[in-house]
Amino acid sequence: MRHLLATGAVGAVLLLGSAGTASAQSCATSVGAVLSITGSMAAIGSAIGDAGKLAVDHFNEAGGVNDCTVRYILRDDQGSPNVGVDAAKTLVEIEKVPVLLGAIQSGVSMPILSSVTVPAKVTQISCCSSAPSFTALSAEGGTQGYWFRTLPTDRPQAAVLASIAAERGYKKIAIIHVNSDYGNSLAGSFKKDVEKLGATVTSVTAYNQEQASYRAEVNAALQGEPEALFLVAFPADGATVTREWISFGGPQKFIFSNALRADEFVNSVGAQYLTEAFGIDNAQVEGESVDAFNKSWEATFGAAPNGPGLHTMYDAAAVALLAMEQAGKADGTAIRDNIRKVTGGEGEPVYPGAEGFKKAKQLIAEGKPIRYVGATGPLEFDENGDVTGPYLIWGVKDGALVTLDKWDNARVGGALAAVEN
Amino acid sequence: MSGFAAYLVFFLIVALTYSIVTMGLNLQWGYTGLFNAGVVGFFAIGAYGTAVLVGPDRAQLIGGFALPFPVAVVGGMALAALAALVVGLATLKLREEYLAIATFGIAISIQLVALNFEALTGGVNGLVGLPRPLFTAFGSPGAYNLFYLAVVASVALLVYVALEVAVRSPWGRVLKAVREDETAARSLGKNPAAIRLQVFVLGCTLMGLAGGLYVGFIGYVSPLDFLPILTFQIWAMLIVGGSGNNLGAIVGAVGVWALWTMSGLGVSRLLPVAYQSQGGAIQVIIIGLLIVLTLLFRPRGLIGEAEAVSRHAR
Known part of the structure; x- marks a missing residue:
């Protein structure tokens, strides 16, 4: 028992220590993701995780967000709401992420939304949760606008x-x-x-x-x-x-x-x-922006992006990062308020990939409006955070x-x- | 409140909620030897009972009584007790592994009812937008979580003290007699069948209580919350903590839940970003390994059962 306690304490100190050095070394912005890497959705979960990482990598290649490197922190929910909520809470409180991507199952996304992200004013964007109850909850004001999803309902x-x-x-x-x-x-x-x-x-x-x-x-x-x-x-x-x-x-x-x-x-x-x-x-389901995503996926992973949630996850991450760039700061409420400024509207269209993000960053720096046309085509979020395509x-x-x-x-x-x- | 402290408060709320379930199971298994493999079913009934009673009125749902939270929790406990009474009357004739299989099946049935009885439970979408008690009275989520932790900790303490008093009473000694040798207990004029039923109902009521507290904290309930894995987690908590000891149940709940969740934090911190997709699998391996190691080195759990020897026998 004493051994266990001792190793636990050392481990905790190490963890806390590493957090301190990471933020001191360079300017880094964290993006959190909670997905089912193991459990009942494991078959599709880790590829979806890769799609989120690809968007973050592309953004880092384009120079990061607000001149900071983006750290992508992926946590497993094991297909269970209790584990997912806990993972989301560590991301929000300890890693201080301003935006949370996920989860896959509606039954995991919903408790995260109600008990973690909305109270902490963190924006949550899901690639894959399709339940109509999110729309209903948004309509009665339960999400305070912090909920978005990139798959059409x-x-x-x-x-x-x-x-x-x-x-x-x-x-x-x-x-x-x-x-x-x-x-x-x-x-x-x-x-x-x-x-x-x-x-x-x-x-x-x-x-x-x-x-x-x-x-x-x-x-x-x-x-x-x-x-x-x-x-x-x-x-x-x-x-x-x-x-x-x-x-x-x-x-x-x-x-x-x-x-x-x-x-x-x-x-x-x-x-x-x-x-x-x-x-x-x-x-x-086709078009230039979709091709841009498909090509860069094939170049990275050597296979076509066939599988549910890959395109929508990439867009979820991309929209979050573009909103951060537009806002000029990594803050949950600012991201919420800027997501609609970088999608929809009449701005200059930008596509997935490092080139596209570079162009987006430049346009934002010049104060010009942009419109992200993503891996799933043009995105427009309605007042409940749902996309209408x-x-x-x-x-x-x-x-x-x-x-x-x-x-x-x-x-x-x-x-x-x-x-x- | 700094980040880690805020997380710790959140973590303890969930862990102490599970400690109430674990104490309920401890009463059943640790003291009386009832193999309840349907823990999650009674947790679910308490949770759904509370959710239906506390929830706002909605056109498409039967429930939505918008009752005060404490009343709703008591209602949830009463429903769990009622379900336990029915299940107990039907199954407690069964011994050990047979009882385990029967209760396991019942828990799965309860989850399937939750999944399909849409008018009452919201089906796969669950019950959304449940009020969190007194949430608006606190300025920040941090302060609210502290308040909720105080509530859950008080309830857990109350349960602990009540159980300690109960198991040290003459009634509590009969539990161990039933566990060790039912025939001998009966020969002394005790009624093991009645004792088993009482213990089963009482333990399941505690599980229902925890379900209600969980709903109050999360503000949402869906069938996904009640998969059989939770029963396994609670059993792991009891066995690792030390079955037959209420303090062990609490220590086990906090310890195993810490292992379950903080291993993920550790893995995500220590693993290079490129390998994060594999982190989930590594985490599951660590969890299994540490539980096995604990049992190898502490076979009676972290805090085992205290020896009960008559003072005349020393």
Whole structure:
């Protein structure tokens, strides 16, 4: 026991000592990240951690933030809220980070937000937490504006789809959705929105993934004589559902979620049945800024950036650092207030990578406005810290996927306003 | 308050909350020999009970009674006690490993109910924006955390003193008799079945109390808070601290939680930035290694059970 105590004490002194020397040597700004490196999300967690580090490395290559080197401190939450909250607290209190990136799971991000970052006035930006409860909490003032996330939520998607459905005059719509938080939440938002616009939802049916047949679900959804089907699904299961819907004589008017924009889906259903269908997807999954990120990822890690959360994590870190540069100081409240100044608006666009950040730093030094167009395309945070991106509407023509329409941010905002009032 | 002190206060709030759970488990396992592998389930019931009672009214939820925090915590404890009574009546006939499997299954079921009973628990999104008691009365989060630490420490102290009195009473001596030899206890006219049920309910009530305190501090609750790993952590605290000793339970809770969290701080400080993605794995190895080493060198825990020998036998 005495041994343990002694080694513990020595360790603590060493830790405290090293902190002292680190800050004395050079000017350094710390950025904290809490991600699941081990635990249930371990398969994707460490690559997401690398994406954050890549953004920090690029910024350091470009000369650091406010002429200080950026230190990236990554902590593991082990997939548990209690460990994640503790890690976040050490980052905020001991490492004094002004901004915290993370976490992956909503159930970890939320307690960090409510018990660590908001009370300490530290900005928190998540790459990956998709729960709609963050939007609700923001709307009632629970986050004081310190919460941001770089992945689009389902709110705008549902609003755009509902407004097109209303335009096409669909009055009775059935919903079939995958039984997950993504499916539940998108189906729920869509139902609320179309009802606001005067249509009725005849039924909402959840299905469990990877089954051979969904006859029971399709049958249930066909009750009440719907005129159209809104399907939230992934390609393989979605094709099964759609085929069975058609074979049971369901109307061939479909509204599809983003994941169904895949050739395998169209081919396995049969393009001739989908001529009246439309679906939605994020518009900026390609473009110059996305290529810039993909290239530098490949150059660093030798493989394509395939995996969830990589693009959004890079953008989370980049937005935080640019806001710090714009603010001229590393302070949680200043970062919160400057994030919208470096995204959105009419400033000069800057792209991911060391070159892009160099240009951004120069423009900021000259007092010119910038607009970060990131690894996920253009970012614009609404008042709840959610991003609204541009969307595209796709359909099927002559046996192939085509883009029917494009919705820019202003139009998406209009659709959102129409269903919220 | 300097950074490290502020963190220490935060750390102690969580650690002492867990020490209440550990003392509850100690009563069940350390004194009476009940193998409760469903600790997290009763912690969850206390937490959700408190959250539903204290939470603000929301259109989509059944709960939201906006009761004062102490009332809500007592309500959470009562729910945990009720659940323990039902579970206890059904399972306490089982011995050791069978009881362990049954309670483990029950804890998982409770977590699944929390995940799926959306109207009451908010489902996967959890219950958001729960008020933290008296938060607005304090100017800074640092001062508030000090206040909350005082609350949790007082409660833990109260639990400790009450348990010490209880286990030294005639009732407490029967617990050890049941643990060591149930047949002998019965031959002396004691009712082991009743004792086991009382201990199970009392221990689970303490777990519910800790759940309520946790919710009051974090201001949020979700099913992710109640994964089986927490049961394992509490058991590690009890075994490392010294089962059969309430002080050992507290020391174990603080010590193991320190190991669990501060090892991460140490790893992130000492490891070069390039290897930080591997830090999580290193941390888990250190945790496992130190627990094993403690048990090898202190098999009865840091503070083991005090010997109970009749003064006539000396």
